[in-house]
Amino acid sequence: MDRFQAMATFVRVVDTGSFSAAARQLNVGQPAVSKTIAQLEDRLQVSLLLRSTHGLSPTEAGLRFYERARRAVEEAEEAELEARGAGGGLSGRLRVSAATTFARLHIIPRLPDFLARHPDLEMDVILDDRTIDLIAEGVDVSLRMGALPDSAATARRLASGGRSVVATPGYLARAGHPQVPADLAGHEAVVHSQLSNAWSFQRGGAQVSVAVHGRVRVSAAEGVRAAVLAGMGLTIASDWMFAPELASGAVVKVLADWSLPPLDLWAVFPTGRLASAKAREFAAFVEQALQE
Known part of the structure; x- marks a missing residue:
């Protein structure tokens, strides 16, 4: 049995989830694929696949073998491409x-x-x-x-992207526009639950840290974004996170004359x-x- 070909066949079986799909992609018969996997398991003396009515999935040992085999197959493919001058x-x-x-x-x-x-x-x-x-x-x-x-x-x-305090115009119309960082203490902040609620600002040689508070803490950035867009408060975020809304005016920057890391x-x-x-x-x- 060709060891490299056996690894490549096993990788294709895991990727496709079945012997038949792997056989079609490899342009061989399904019995040949099944035989290759059986020989591979026999040589390694370990079960690599769990077989059920729902299909195939790797065992714990199979998953470890798959990760190494996949990388070996991919590195070999990349080496061939480079040797052939395949233009990247x-x-x-x-x-x-x-x-x-x-x-x-x-x-x-x-x-x-x-x-x-x-x-x-x-x-x-x-x-x-x-x-x-x-x-x-x-x-x-x-x-x-x-x-x-x-x-x-x-x-x-x-x-490297900028960071800003942002809010919707609707929220700011209700709650007012902060003029200095200390004003944030009186505002609703939408805070990521895994990040600090102490926001640090710089201007000139001055550095200010403000502890913000909000009634909503969210465990994912997508939730923070949704809460801000719903007008629930302001937040500190990368400009990447609100790029479409900053461009359209759906959210605006607050305290723009203060810088954030x-x-x-x-x-x-x-x-x-x-x-x-x-x-x-x-x-x-x-x-x-x-x-x-």
Whole structure:
């Protein structure tokens, strides 16, 4: 049994969820696929797949093997492309994670362009505001904002965006316009439950920190955004988060003459691994797209 071909077959079975679908994509008969997987399990002396009426899914050992096998197959495909001088065309599967709101507004709308450049590439886009374990989740590149929690992470800064206090004109008409940061103490603030309610501002050489309060705390950025747009209060956010509404006037900036620390966007790659060509290309694409 060809070990590499067996790994490639197993990866295709997991990706498609069935022997028959994998056989069609590999242009072989289903019995050949079943036999290859059986031989692979026999050689490894472990069960790799759970078989049920609902289809196939990897066992715990199968999932670990899948992640390593997938990367080996993809690296081999990329090596062939480079050797052939294929002009940078990418293939295989790219797994990307990003914060939900940022991805919905700025990444997903740009994916058609990226995929058009690489017609043999498939993508998994994982939307999650949490900092996830890239290796455990099999993620090739994660787009993260803010300070990196892991100083040892392999990361590339893609952009630096402004931050502002924003609110709807309707809310400000009811509650008034804050003139100085201290005025925020008397306003309703929509606060992300995982972030501090102490907002720090700078102007000239002065630095001011204000503890804000609101009746609503939200556990996800998408919820903060929705609450602000509903006129429930003001919030501090990246300009990326409210880009369409800032452009249309649906929300406006408050205390614009006071500055807030910028928010960096990073492409983070699994620690201890060489970033794949697909991950590097996607990071470069996002960096360029945000400059346009």
